Amino acid sequence: MNTKKKGMTLIEKQRMSGWFFLAPASIMIAVMSFYPMIRAFILSLQTGTGVNMKFTGFSNYQRILADKVFIQSIGNTFFYLIIQVPIMLVLAILLAQLLNNQHLRFKGLFRTCVFLPCATSLVSYAIIFRSLFAQDGLVNSVLVNLHILPQAYNFLGNALSARIVIIIALIWRWTGYNMVFYLSGLQNIEYSVYEAAKIDGANGWKTFWGITVPLLRPTIIMTFIMSINGTLQLFDESVNLTKGGPANASITMSHYIYNTCFVNVPNFGYASAMSFIVFIMVAILAFINLKVGDTRD
Amino acid sequence: MKKKVISMLLAGAMVLSLAACGGGSSDSGSSGGGAAAADSGSSGGGAAAAADSGSSGGSGTKLTIWTWDQSFNIAAMNTAIEMYKADHPDFDAEVIETPSEDCETKLTTCANSGDYSTMADIVLMQDNSYQKFLASYPDAFTDLSDIGIDWSQFPELKQSYSMVGDQHFGVPFDNGAVIGCYRTDILEEAGYTIDDLTDITWTRFMEIGQDVFAKTGKYLLSSEASGGDTLLMMIFSCGAGVVDADGNPYIVDNEAVKACVDIYVQMIKNNVVLLVNSWDDYIKSITTGQTAGIVNGNWITGTLMSTEDQAGKWEITTMPRVDGVATATNYANNGGSSWYITSNCKDVALAKDFLLNTFGNNTDFYDAILPTTGAIACYLPAAETEAYNAPSEYFNGQPIFATIVEYSGHIPAYNRTPYHYESRTALNTAVQQIVDGADPATALQEAQDTLAFNMGQ
Secondary structure: OHHHHHOOOHHHHHHHHHHHHHHHHHHHHHHHHHHHHHHHHHHHOEEOOOOOOEEOOOHHHHHHHOOHHHHHHHHHHHHHHHHHHHHHHHHHHHHHHHHOOOOOOOHHHHHHHHHHHHHOOHHHHHHHHHHHOOOOOHHHHHHHHOOOOOOOOOHHHOHHHHHHHHHHHHHHHHHHHHHHHHHHHHHOOOHHHHHHHHHOOOOHHHHHHHHHHHHHHHHHHHHHHHHHHHHHOOOHHHHHHHOOOOOOOOOOHHHHHHHHHHHOOOOHHHHHHHHHHHHHHHHHHHHHHHHHHOOOO | OHHHHHHHHHHHHHHHHHHHHHHHHHHHHHHHOHHHHHHOHHHOHHHOOOOOHHHHOOOOOEEEEEEOOHHHHHHHHHHHHHHHHHHOOOOEEEEEEOOHHHHHHHHHHHHHHOOOOOOOOEEEEEHHHHHHHHHHOHHHEOOOOOOOOOHHHOOHHHHHHOEEOOEEOOEEOEOOEEEEEEEHHHHHHOOOOHHHHOOOEHHHHHHHHHHHHHHHOOEOEEEEOOOOOHHHHHHHHOOOOOEOOOOOEOOOOOHHHHHHHHHHHHHHHOOOEEEEOOHHHHHHHHHOOOEOEEEEEOOHHHHHHOOHHHOOOEEEEOOOEOOOOOOOOOOOEOOOEEEEEEOOOOOHHHHHHHHHHHHHOOHHHHHHHHHHHOOOEOOHHHHHOHHHHOOEOOOOOEOHHHHHHHHHOOOOOOOOOOOHHHHHHHHHHHHHHHHOOOOHHHHHHHHHHHHHHHHOO
């Protein structure tokens, strides 16, 4: 009894201070993320326009199954995901490998150049890409003047090319960002490991697959999760670059959700239900990714 | 050391440029009420930094107003404020430039949180958006039925956009009568005059357009691919809508819609209509001379007149009519906007009095804004004044204002729907699909299904 009254033991004190440091971030996450998630879920069980909402159970989720545009937007988003993420990450890893070369001069300059696109705002770069690929934009005039194209091509007016433009834009914007993670990962790999490999007669390709990739594994997984997460929530490019067009061929899930709230007659219940589907997709993909990348057997 | 110096310099430059941004915006903020701050030292305008609605106390109420176009409705509103201030020295109001989309997004956000305290007192809204917001957020609006405006002095069609039953929720501002606007120099090159395009059908329009394209390489019309209004204007000019009288989607069996889609698709395929991807591209296609014509609400003249090197080359006339539809006319309405008083208004009586004595019944006011903004009144008595019959230099001496007011008297009514933007997207999507080779019947069926889906819960 007496000892307890004296106060906490050293270990208890340490635990307390641990909780003390954890508390601010945890409370913030709970208030800013978990609470809205719960509210969004409750909202997704209601339906109606504007403020005239009433509970209807899971009708919004049933509605999703019949929503052709949303299903198309899922298709579009996965199209971006499947094509863009691998290209971008491979490029990022190759660039990181190149720029990690100890004998390379002006390393800082090159690294800055590759990273620089990330400093531009999403909206402005999307608008710049839109004007680059406009019918009288830079890309068209270059291609026409080089006689590669007979006449200007409406890149953003055709389904496939509009999607490809979005992918190109995404690669431009995000490769440098991922490269920075790989660079920092590479710098944690002891140079002596490479030297040992060299002595054993491994060539560059073998070193890359035998040393770099396995040792970078945690970083690769992290960038994968972040990229998947980011692509599933893709919004600015779809809104500003293509406006979801032509004929919804490039609309993303987030863009459609936004339209449901702010462009069309507002239906927040349905929009929340769709957001929840996106949330579940992100969670599942991240989970698979973690399992695949788990080195502990 | 060197690095340190460089980073200090960079940081310094950044801070300075940020500060410059802040300075810039505060400049433009006060410039709206620039004249106000100058003459009324007592109004506490000195504490301009507190431009938020919280600073309302003190000497009388300061109304805040959201609207979006510097050369158009902001200029008109500023004129209104000055004129009203001449009679009411205590009056103070501030216009805050807010894009139309932002006005709507803010309203949506406020309404959903149930807290309107961040809304302005008076906000301008697109007529096409009214029904959707009136149905969704009825508590965001103030009933203006008792404002004292003689509603018979405004066209019924215009009023109906912002009405629910007999209740009024908007003070009409600009006129949305559709005009056809053509570059006479390009037409001449192809051997046509403005008369050849007056009161014609779309079929004739297409013939001329193909000829113009063959001779000059220019399109006769441009339209936005997914957000364009052209198709809807064609449909509305037939007195037809995309919904039936009960508000249900009415596309597949609607002869007018089918005829419009058919001719519109043909025009796209035959290089008469250029489909562009965004509003910027639309404006660019006009200002760079890529297209020789415009069919749009007459508010487009405001944008047009900013292209000074094309002055004297443009002339206006009626829009083409759809052939093969009995109810077809050469007249339609597109856009236009009205002012509403939000439920957050601090002084409803003052706001009502202000709108009544400017936009509501003041021909002097409409005459004053006409030459500077080109904003054509919906207030019918305004059209009888001299200012409206003055020739416009930009349009080759045509008295465009009186002409447009005349057009607005012929516009047929049609079945409106809160799902205006959904129907526009659905129809434009169908057009894209048909142009890309889809079967028209299937594409229109899909458009109808999409619209019906959007209307469902």
